[in-house]
Amino acid sequence: MRKEEETVLRIEGLSFAYPDSRQIYDGFSLELRRGECLGIVGPSGSGKSTLFELIAGNLKPQKGRIEHGRLGWIFQDPYSSFHPSYPIDRQIDEVATLPEDPRQVAALGLDRDLLGKYPHELSGGQLQRCSILRALRMDPDLLLCDEPTSALDNITQLETMKLLIKLLDRVGILLITHDMDLARWACDRIIDLSLLQESSERLGV
Numbered sequence: 001m002r003k004e005e006e007t008v009l010r011i012e013g014l015s016f017a018y019p020d021s022r023q024i025y026d027g028f029s030l031e032l033r034r035g036e037c038l039g040i041v042g043p044s045g046s047g048k049s050t051l052f053e054l055i056a057g058n059l060k061p062q063k064g065r066i067e068h069g070r071l072g073w074i075f076q077d078p079y080s081s082f083h084p085s086y087p088i089d090r091q092i093d094e095v096a097t098l099p100e101d102p103r104q105v106a107a108l109g110l111d112r113d114l115l116g117k118y119p120h121e122l123s124g125g126q127l128q129r130c131s132i133l134r135a136l137r138m139d140p141d142l143l144l145c146d147e148p149t150s151a152l153d154n155i156t157q158l159e160t161m162k163l164l165i166k167l168l169d170r171v172g173i174l175l176i177t178h179d180m181d182l183a184r185w186a187c188d189r190i191i192d193l194s195l196l197q198e199s200s201e202r203l204g205v
Ligand SMILES: Nc1ncnc2c1ncn2[C@@H]1O[C@H](COP(=O)(O)OP(=O)(O)OP(=O)(O)O)[C@@H](O)[C@H]1O
Pocket: 018, 019, 021, 024, 042, 043, 044, 045, 046, 047, 048, 049, 050, 051
């Protein structure tokens, strides 16, 4: 199998409900390959973050199977995803499995001086590029991106998404977003969780 055809995430027949609450997933399946960007859209409360928690293993499904390769994460707010009291490079080194590669640092528009700084000394866009670097140095197969650009201004949003898309030869990306325009622009496929719910309601489940 060619590397880019590898499946990096397979979800089969997933069912999940929080205790004493409605069914959020009921027989949900999806497959994501390296080189693909799959968008997960849906209104607040439709189950986007729950899906990531299930994939990360922080929640256990009632039914179904989830298999995936090595995970990397990019969160919504880059300031809350770094500890304010330590330099960025130290925080990246602590979780990285790959050594720092100066070409990768340069490709993300970063440099050594910047990496030695504290999070509050960087702009939101610079810090989000540091979180992309951190995710890459964890050598992921699957990159979970939770609203990775929503805390950034429009121009920085676009630049950050372009950088993420460039990574697609190495990873598969699952992108949570509220922004349907962004999803249409960036993703090969989109799953709209509100449509899943509508079809379950029509079927009376
Ligand atoms: N720990 C929990 N216990 C019980 N119910 C929860 C818990 N976490 C989330 N929920 C409920 O599960 C549903 C899905 O929540 P989830 O956070 O996955 O939605 P979301 O699509 O990510 O929303 P948002 O876009 O606002 O982040 C919501 O109805 C929410 O209230």
